[in-house]
Amino acid sequence: MLYAVLCYNDENAVATWSKEEDDACMARLGKVEDGMKAKGKMGPVARLLPTTSATTLRKTSGEPFIIDGPFAETKEQFLGFYIADCDSLEEAMAFAKDLAEANPGAGGYEIRPVGIFHPSELG
Amino acid sequence: MVDNAWIAAALTAARPQALSALLRYFRNLDTAEEAFQEASLRAVRTWPDKGPPRDATAWLIFVGRNCGVDVVRKTRRNVALPSEEYLSDLDDAEVDIAERLDGAHYRDDILRLLFVCCHPDLLANQQIALALRIVAGLPLRRIARAFLVGEAAMEQRITRAKARIAANNVPFDPPDAESRLQRLGVVAVMLYLVFNEGYSRGHSDPDAALLCDEAIRLGRLLQHLFPTEPEIMGLVALMLLQHARHRARVDAGGQIVLLEDQDRTLWDGPMLAEGRALVEKALRHQEPGTYQIQAAIAAQHARAKRAEDTDWGAIDRLYQSLEVIQPSPVVTLNRAVAVSKARGPAAALALVTPLAEKLDGYFHYHGVRGGLLLQLGNAAGAREAFNRAIALAGSPAEAAHIRLHLDRLAALPALPPATIAN
Numbered sequence: 042m043l044y045a046v047l048c049y050n051d052e053n054a055v056a057t058w059s060k061e062e063d064d065a066c067m068a069r070l071g072k073v074e075d076g077m078k079a080k081g082k083m084g085p086v087a088r089l090l091p092t093t094s095a096t097t098l099r100k101t102s103g104e105p106f107i108i109d110g111p112f113a114e115t116k117e118q119f120l121g122f123y124i125a126d127c128d129s130l131e132e133a134m135a136f137a138k139d140l141a142e143a144n145p146g147a148g149g150y151e152i153r154p155v156g157i158f159h160p161s162e163l164g
Numbered sequence: 165m166v167d168n169a170w171i172a173a174a175l176t177a178a179r180p181q182a183l184s185a186l187l188r189y190f191r192n193l194d195t196a197e198e199a200f201q202e203a204s205l206r207a208v209r210t211w212p213d214k215g216p217p218r219d220a221t222a223w224l225i226f227v228g229r230n231c232g233v234d235v236v237r238k239t240r241r242n243v244a245l246p247s248e249e250y251l252s253d254l255d256d257a258e259v260d261i262a263e264r265l266d267g268a269h270y271r272d273d274i275l276r277l278l279f280v281c282c283h284p285d286l287l288a289n290q291q292i293a294l295a296l297r298i299v300a301g302l303p304l305r306r307i308a309r310a311f312l313v314g315e316a317a318m319e320q321r322i323t324r325a326k327a328r329i330a331a332n333n334v335p336f337d338p339p340d341a342e343s344r345l346q347r348l349g350v351v352a353v354m355l356y357l358v359f360n361e362g363y364s365r366g367h368s369d370p371d372a373a374l375l376c377d378e379a380i381r382l383g384r385l386l387q388h389l390f391p392t393e394p395e396i397m398g399l400v401a402l403m404l405l406q407h408a409r410h411r412a413r414v415d416a417g418g419q420i421v422l423l424e425d426q427d428r429t430l431w432d433g434p435m436l437a438e439g440r441a442l443v444e445k446a447l448r449h450q451e452p453g454t455y456q457i458q459a460a461i462a463a464q465h466a467r468a469k470r471a472e473d474t475d476w477g478a479i480d481r482l483y484q485s486l487e488v489i490q491p492s493p494v495v496t497l498n499r500a501v502a503v504s505k506a507r508g509p510a511a512a513l514a515l516v517t518p519l520a521e522k523l524d525g526y527f528h529y530h531g532v533r534g535g536l537l538l539q540l541g542n543a544a545g546a547r548e549a550f551n552r553a554i555a556l557a558g559s560p561a562e563a564a565h566i567r568l569h570l571d572r573l574a575a576l577p578a579l580p581p582a583t584i585a586n
Contacts, residue, residue, distance in 0.1 A: 051220075053177035053388075054170070056381055062169065090434060093387040093400065094441040109445060110391040116219060146170020147216045 043084065043155035044133040046123040046140065050148030051116065052091050069143035077125055077136060084124030085161050092118050117148060124155065171211055174220045175204050179301045180385055182224040184273035190232050191336060193280070193298070193326060199232030200224065206231075271389045272338050278351040278382070280334050290325040292358050292375075297322050300378045310362070310371040348390060352399050352455070355379050355386070359403045376407045397446035398456030404439035405462035408432040420561045424471035436466045457486045476505035493522040497529055500536075509539040527556040531566055538573065547573055 058066070077083040092111035099106050111118065123140070127133040130152070137150040179200065186196035203224045217223040281295040293311065296302045308318035339347060362375025383400040390396050412426035421427075443463045446456045461482045468474040483499035496515060504512030513536045516529070523529035534549030550570050557563035 051174070051177060053385070054173040056384060057173045057176040059377075088434075090438045090441065091384060093384050093391070094438045094445070096445055107448075109397075147174060147220075 042127060042129075043158055044125055044127050044130075044136075045153045045155050046125060046133065046137050047119060047151040047153060048121045048123075048140075048148070049117040049151060050120055052118045052120060054147065055120065056091065066144050070140060073136070073139045073143050074123070076139070082126045084126060084158075086121070086123050088121040089119065124158070168208070168212065170216075171208055174216065175207060175224075176301060178221040178224050180274050180277060180299050180382075181221050181270060182228060183298070183301075184277035185225045185270065186228050186232060187277055187334075188269070188273050188336065189229055190236070191334070193329065193334075195232055195236060196228075197298070198235055199228040202231035202235070203228035269338065272344070274385065274389055275339075275344065275347050275351065276335065278354070278386075279347045280329050282350045282354045283329055283332060285328050285332065286325050288357055289361075290321060290328075291354050292361055293318065293322055294325045294329075295354060295358060295382070296375070296378060299382060302374075302378065306371070306374065310375050348386070348393065348396070351386065352396065355383050356399060356403070356455075358382070359407075363406060373410065376403065376410070379403055380407060392449075394446040394449040394451050395453040395455050397442045398453060398459045401439040401442035401446065401459035402455050402462060404435050404442070405459060405466055408435035408439065408466070414561075418561060420565050422565075423465060424474075426471075428469065428471075431466070439463060440466055452485060452489065454486065454490050457482055457489065461486075474505070476502050480506050493519045494526070494528075497523060497526075497532055501532060504536060504539070509536045512536050513540065525556065527553055527558060527562060530556065534566075534569060538569070543573055 055063075074083055074086060095111045097108040097110060097112050099108060123136075125133060125136055127136065133152050137152055140150055182203070183196055183200045186199050187193060190196050190199065206227055207220075207224065211217070277299055278295065281298060282291050286294065289311070293307055296307050296310075297304065304315055304319055304322070307322075308315045311318060313321075356379070359376055359379035362372040362377075362379070365372035365375075380400065380403050383396070383403055387393075387396050387400055409423075409426065409431050411432070412428065412430040413421055415421050439459065440463045443456070443459045447460065461479055464475055464479050464482070479502040480499060483495060483502055486495050487499065497519060500512040500515040503515055513533070516533050516536060519529060530549045530553035534546045534553060537543075537549060538546035547570065550566050550573070553566045554563050554570075557566065
């Protein structure tokens with residue numbers, strides 16, 4: 042079963058990391074990713090740019106309207122995701138736990154089973 | 165220190181909002197800073213065991229308020245207490261504060277904190293130092309290093325700037341819509357000053373790069389507060405698009421590398437993507453401004469995978485819009501560079517020649533003019549212009565760059581100056 046592991050954190054706090062701190066964190070997360078890759082379980086991975094660069098399209102009964110910014114103003118923002126092929130929730134949670142250890146502190150990971158999945162053609 | 169790195173990040177991120185709320189409460193910058201400092205110390209002591217609070221900013225404001233009141237009470241003989249109106253609700257629960265944080269005034273709080281750093285009595289470098297110390301919370305040591313001065317000198321500069329602010333009335337009344345926009349404009353200029361202080365120094369210097377990083381971070385903060393202001397999007401985009409090229413701007417020997425000669429694989433991809441996204445968002449509003457247009461020009465360069473792919477016609481048109489909004493000989497000079505690429509050196513020289521009087525003391529004017537004359541085969545004219553440029557160079561790197569042109573000229577056989585097209 043495919044699971045999405047959704048990454049949430051305070052993007053303002055993440056933005057205070059120096060380039061070295063950010064690189065070091067990404068390197069630690071990369072190792073966790075490599076572990077899943079070695080087992081052939083790693084799907085697409087994405088890190089999103091800050092919500093200040095987001096645009097939201099809200100549906101209305103007529104013409105949808107466009108809002109500058111994210112879908113909702115929240116304390117923690119959706120910053121990226123992993124898709125992994127896990128045998129059980131247990132395994133998906135173990136993966137998320139490894140990610141949390143590689144990137145300790147505030148924030149969290151939401152583990153959500155994937156319904157429909159179109160594999161990427163972007164490579 | 166990995167364990168506590170996140171606390172440092174949370175404190176830095178919460179600082180502008182928490183400090184500015186404490187400033188509104190205590191109406192005194194020193195008390196607000198002390199209160200925030202004390203709250204931060206308590207955070208460092210308690211968060212590792214208890215875990216982070218759900219809302220770090222609300223926690224810091226709540227704790228800081230109590231600490232600040234203690235400080236004020238201890239020193240009450242010297243300092244007047246805030247009026248009862250501000251002290252009466254000390255028993256508020258954290259939840260209540262957190263709710264009020266989401267209320268309307270936190271935007272004005274942060275804007276006020278940034279705005280007091282831009283007081284017109286302060287020199288530009290005082291404004292920059294103050295913003296970095298107070299709003300960004302950078303340690304004195306790092307600010308001093310970024311300005312290439314000693315710590316004591318920097319401390320004095322900041323103390324003097326603070327005294328200036330204290331002597332003048334900080335505007336505590338909530339601004340109306342018009343003065344809010346006015347403040348925003350002033351703050352945007354100050355942030356761009358911070359950025360340029362770092363940018364002009366060249367990014368091989370990590371202390372200078374820090375100024376660029378902080379300016380971008382504070383710019384994003386402004387964008388959170390004013391998410392629909394296209395000029396703020398433009399400002400952040402402009403800073404991102406310029407900063408994204410920092411690794412390619414200077415070569416191993418410290419020489420400036422011109423945009424067209426830069427190794428574009430060294431440009432920071434995510435930073436460029438963010439900048440380009442912001443330009444597109446801003447332009448959708450159809451309220452053009454100088455930051456937006458400059459960012460749109462930078463985005464045109466960012467789009468080109470190779471220098472020869474650059475759409476110079478589009479850049480020429482953007483500079484024309486900039487000339488309308490902000491007429492200036494420097495803008496026209498920049499436009500001339502685009503024109504020389506799109507339509508050739510003769511058309512560009514025709515734009516540059518009328519600027520002679522206004523830009524005679526400007527390094528880039530003579531550099532650009534020399535380059536155009538050289539392309540038109542006027543070696544003597546080019547040599548004269550380059551020599552003027554060297555005399556006006558603001559840094560050794562600038563002078564060295566022009567000297568390269570002169571060296572190349574020296575290697576050419578002298579041409580009669582009869583072939584000037586204009």
